Amino acid sequence: MEGGSLVSELFIERLNYCIYVILLLIGLWAMLAKRNLVKKLIGMSIFQTAIILFYVSIAVKKDATIPIYLAEHDPHGSHAKVATEENATENQVAYNPVELKPETVKGYANPLPHVLMLTAIVVGVATLGLALALTQRIYQGYGTIEEDELLDKLDRADERASQSPIIKEKRNAQRRKSTQRAKAKAAAGSVTKSNMAAKPSAVTKGKKKAQPKKSPSKTSATKAKPKPKS
């Protein structure tokens, strides 16, 4: 009994909400789960359609007509014409339309959601065009619109960028500083040991120790490393 009432409440009397929720979920899922950027945009469009359906469906009134005046309520319709013919000379003054009564208002669908969605549709097309342009630009730049491939390429591009001359120079300077520090440390150690002959080995040791600290465990670091003086 309880379930039956729920079904009639939700799926018969409010079918429009079910349809809009389903469309909305399809769009949301496409935006979240799909890796292809164009598929994501299709999801966005479906999402938008769901919202438009929702708005338009709440504008519906039972037994109401579209929000355009019927002839009997139309200020330009038969009423108005009679009024102007009767007072042909002073029609501007005599023509005095009255606002609709609440009973008649109920006979017209709600115009406001229609207005909102009218602009939303066109703006949606424009923004979709903008999104497609961005996607096209991404394709031109990276040769793919698959998100995971794109991320891979971006990572690789980052790596390449980290080998740019400026960053290389910075890293070299840092490395030089730390080798000097290591040298100084090694020198101090050798002094305590009072073994001058062991100095070169101490230096290499210090270098070896300092190396993993400086180089961020990347293959590029070995390339960028200053060559040991021979």
Place this chain on the structure above:
Amino acid sequence: MKLLSLIPVIAIGVLLLWAGQDFPKWGDVESPASKSPVSSHFIANTGVDTEVPNMVTAVLADYRGFDTMFETVVVFIAGMAVIAILRGSSIGRPRRKDHEVEAEPDLIVTNTVRLIVPVIQIFAFYVLAHGHVSPGGGFQGGVLMGASFILIALSWDLEKAMSRFPIERCLVVAAMGIVLYGGIGLLSMMLGGEFLDYAELEKILPVSREMARYHAMLGVEIGVGFTVAAIMFVLYANLASEGRLKEGL
């Protein structure tokens, strides 16, 4: 990843369906949206205030004129952005030839389009100008007009359509639409009203205050139609040719 994204999707779906039980029923006359004083006011007073039978047009261009103006600006900016993103992006890039078929425009297609394009364009003007008394208006008419040029581009090639409606002229027309809209707003401001208070235009038009709003709405809709038509074609021309503006699909 896909399973992970299914969790929020299902959660949101359950929440929305659960909340859906509290929504008004389908076609409920007493639903909050329909019972609200705003929409009742629009339905009751549009005819008195503006003499426009189509309430949607009146609400769009008059009561919510400010909103519509900036919606038009959004369309304009989107077109500008597409040009900015794609123009020159494919210079020196070889055009992909793998999906291309070298063929003359088809005789049947081009002749059919030759026949129906004038009809589409006249219908676009009709929808634009008749938007006060029947479903229609600037957005719809503009889209129809833009579609007629897109149809030319599809059946011949982009050059053919661009020779009718070059991109520079598109931009001028699009900007003109905004200027027309804003100009009507400014004009009513200069005549002593507020921005987009069309009733003040009665001082320069030989009509009543209501009919001044009626006619100003037509002007505003024409502005919207200009912008939308031009930007629709700009979007197509740029997207179809990756910003090259030639050859196209």
